Amino acid sequence: MPKQSNQLTLLDASNLPGGCKPPLFGLDAEALAARMVDLGEPAFRGRQIAEAMYSQWLKELHEITTLPKPLRRRLADQGWQIGRPGISRAFQSADGTERYLIEFEGSGPKNETTEAVWMPEGDGGEAGDGSDDHSKNWRRATVCVSSQIGCAVNCQFCLTAKLGLQRNLNAGEIAGQVVAVLERHAVRVGRDRVNLVFMGMGEPFLNYDNFMAAVRLLVREVGLSPLRMTVSTSGIVPGIERFAQEPPEVRPKLAISLNAPNDAIRAEVMPINRKWPIAAVVDAVRKVSLRPRERITFEYVLLGGVTDQPGHARELARLVRSTGLAAKVNLIAWNPGPGIAYTTPSVADVEAFRALMAGEGIPVYLRQPRGRDIFAACGQLKRTVESSTAAQPSSS
Ligand code: SAH
Ligand code: SF4
Numbered sequence: 418m419p420k421q422s423n424q425l426t427l428l429d430a431s432n433l434p435g436g437c438k439p440p441l442f443g444l445d446a447e448a449l450a451a452r453m454v455d456l457g458e459p460a461f462r463g464r465q466i467a468e469a470m471y472s473q474w475l476k477e478l479h480e481i482t483t484l485p486k487p488l489r490r491r492l493a494d495q496g497w498q499i500g501r502p503g504i505s506r507a508f509q510s511a512d513g514t515e516r517y518l519i520e521f522e523g524s525g526p527k528n529e530t531t532e533a534v535w536m537p538e539g540d541g542g543e544a545g546d547g548s549d550d551h552s553k554n555w556r557r558a559t560v561c562v563s564s565q566i567g568c569a570v571n572c573q574f575c576l577t578a579k580l581g582l583q584r585n586l587n588a589g590e591i592a593g594q595v596v597a598v599l600e601r602h603a604v605r606v607g608r609d610r611v612n613l614v615f616m617g618m619g620e621p622f623l624n625y626d627n628f629m630a631a632v633r634l635l636v637r638e639v640g641l642s643p644l645r646m647t648v649s650t651s652g653i654v655p656g657i658e659r660f661a662q663e664p665p666e667v668r669p670k671l672a673i674s675l676n677a678p679n680d681a682i683r684a685e686v687m688p689i690n691r692k693w694p695i696a697a698v699v700d701a702v703r704k705v706s707l708r709p710r711e712r713i714t715f716e717y718v719l720l721g722g723v724t725d726q727p728g729h730a731r732e733l734a735r736l737v738r739s740t741g742l743a744a745k746v747n748l749i750a751w752n753p754g755p756g757i758a759y760t761t762p763s764v765a766d767v768e769a770f771r772a773l774m775a776g777e778g779i780p781v782y783l784r785q786p787r788g789r790d791i792f793a794a795c796g797q798l799k800r801t802v803e804s805s806t807a808a809q810p811s812s813s
Contacts, residue, residue: 434530441478441798442470442520443589443784445634458488471638474600476501484793498522504601505530512535513555516798519563519594525680531586532617532798533594534561535602536787557610558602563798564628565619570651572674572687574718575796576754577618578692585618588630595635606640613641615648615669618798622648622656628661636667640789643669646710649716651675651689652698655789661704671705672714672747678732688719699740712780713744718796721760730770734777745780752786752794 441449454456462484469481476499479489506522514537518530537555567580595613604611613635615621621628628648635641646669650656675695677683680689683690702713715737719725737744748771751761762770767783774781786794 438496438498439467440498440589442499442501442593443587443630443634444454445638462488463673465637470499470501471596471634472640474596475499476503479488485569493680494556500589502590502597504533504597505665507601508791508793510788510791510793512787512790514791514793516788516793517594517598519597521590521593529566529583531563531566531594533563533598534617534788534793534798535559535598536561536607537602549747552596553603555602557612558604559612560598561614561617562591562593563596563617563619564591564615564621564624564631565755568619569623570620570687572651572675572676572689572796574720574751574757574759576757576799577796579754579756580618580799582619582623585624585627586625588634591615591627592634592639595641596639599639611641611645613646613669615646616672616795620651620653620704622650622653622660625656625659629667632669633667643667644711646670647672647714649714651687652693652695653689654693654697657698657701658704658759661701661706665706665708668705668716669772670711671702672716673702674718675715675733675746676718678729678736682724682729695736699742702740702742707743711743713742715744715746716749716784717746718751719762719770721762721766723759725766725770727764727769730773731777732781734774737779738777744776747782747784748774749784749795750786752789754792754797754799 441631444452446464446467449466453462454460465479465483469475469483475481478492478497478499481489498520502519504517506518508516515535517533517535517607519533520530521577536559538557549762563586565585566583568575569582571578572731599606615628632643632646635646636643643666648669649672651674661669674687676682677686680690680809683695705713717724717733733746737746748767750767751759753761771781771783784795788794789797792799
């Protein structure tokens with residue numbers, strides 16, 4: 418398969434304020450080389466800029482000391498900029514989770530933000546003492562990023578749905594969230610155990626090209642492993658079919674937001690099910706050839722009284738078994754949000770559901786809610802700025 422470049426994902430320069438060029442962040446080494454050649458420079462300058470942005474995480478052209486000074490000056494004079502997204506506000510949860518508002522430099526209107534989340538696990542990371550120390554007090558962590566601002570899918574239980582779709586993020590805006598969060602926590606790529614989930618705002622498979630361009634950047638330029646990445650979709654069949662064609666070296670793992678044990682309930686809580694019912698989604702998922710030991714994840718939000726009863730568990734177990742897929746189920750107790758009329762299931766019902774599934778022989782995990790107090794948990798991302806514990810914004 419030919420290597421796809423990220424050139425397509427640039428914003429149209431004509432939308433940008435006078436003299437400013439679209440950000441360089443988001444272009445891969447090949448596209449950067451082409452830019453340099455256009456400017457009459459040798460192609461290897463592109464690789465140097467890629468290295469500076471994606472490995473050294475430099476944010477300003479003048480910091481790129483591998484480039485000759487006159488070139489740095491010329492690029493700046495012509496309005497070129499790295500323009501990496503940065504953290505404009507951070508909210509800290511008592512459980513160590515941090516939620517960030519991410520701002521886009523040089524792309525998109527002022528004050529427009531999306532959200533990313535950092536979830537540390539391990540030792541003192543959960544202390545939640547509000548301290549400002551971002552040093553390594555975690556052993557493992559998960560970074561969650563957004564693929565769109567808002568979402569068009571309209572799942573009834575999800576707060577992001579209330580925003581509607583504001584716009585797609587481009588590749589640099591998606592990958593930039595990851596780099597900004599990695600930098601804040603001084604993550605050593607290739608050494609620290611950090612997982613990346615595309616489970617923030619938006620439906621990645623309705624922004625497919627930009628989402629996959631971001632993945633390619635993160636794998637090829639930043640150096641992250643696709644085996645430590647998971648993309649979650651509400652079941653956009655054409656997107657899953659395209660995903661199945663991706664080469665394994667840049668394909669994240671796949672999670673499907675199933676959320677109901679049958680089409681009737683699923684259509685009620687996820688109207689998208691009317692377009693792509695469960696069988697169509699499962700057929701598409703079957704086309705993905707799994708790597709050794711890889712499994713498909715079915716996510717299942719437990720809605721009190723609606724999807725959390727023993728009968729639902731038995732039906733879900735039957736459904737998962739009938740797919741014949743190497744699969745596991747992640748249960749998520751519903752996280753509340755203002756204006757949404759579901760209830761959080763009781764601890765006893767959640768445990769009974771989990772035990773029933775396990776008893777049926779289905780690999781099942783309970784995803785602990787993280788950062789509910791700062792609206793950072795699944796389905797709570799809505800650019801909420803009210804929070805009891807606003808932390809210091811990072812210097813980025
Ligand atoms: N749009 C994609 C990815 C983002 S949502 C998708 O829907 O898969 C990530 C996960 O959060 C999904 O599995 C979704 O079902 C779940 N979710 C949404 N709202 C939730 C809520 N209020 N409580 C718990 N999980 C929720
Ligand atoms: Fe969109 Fe996912 Fe929320 Fe559904 S659950 S509205 S697809 S973000």
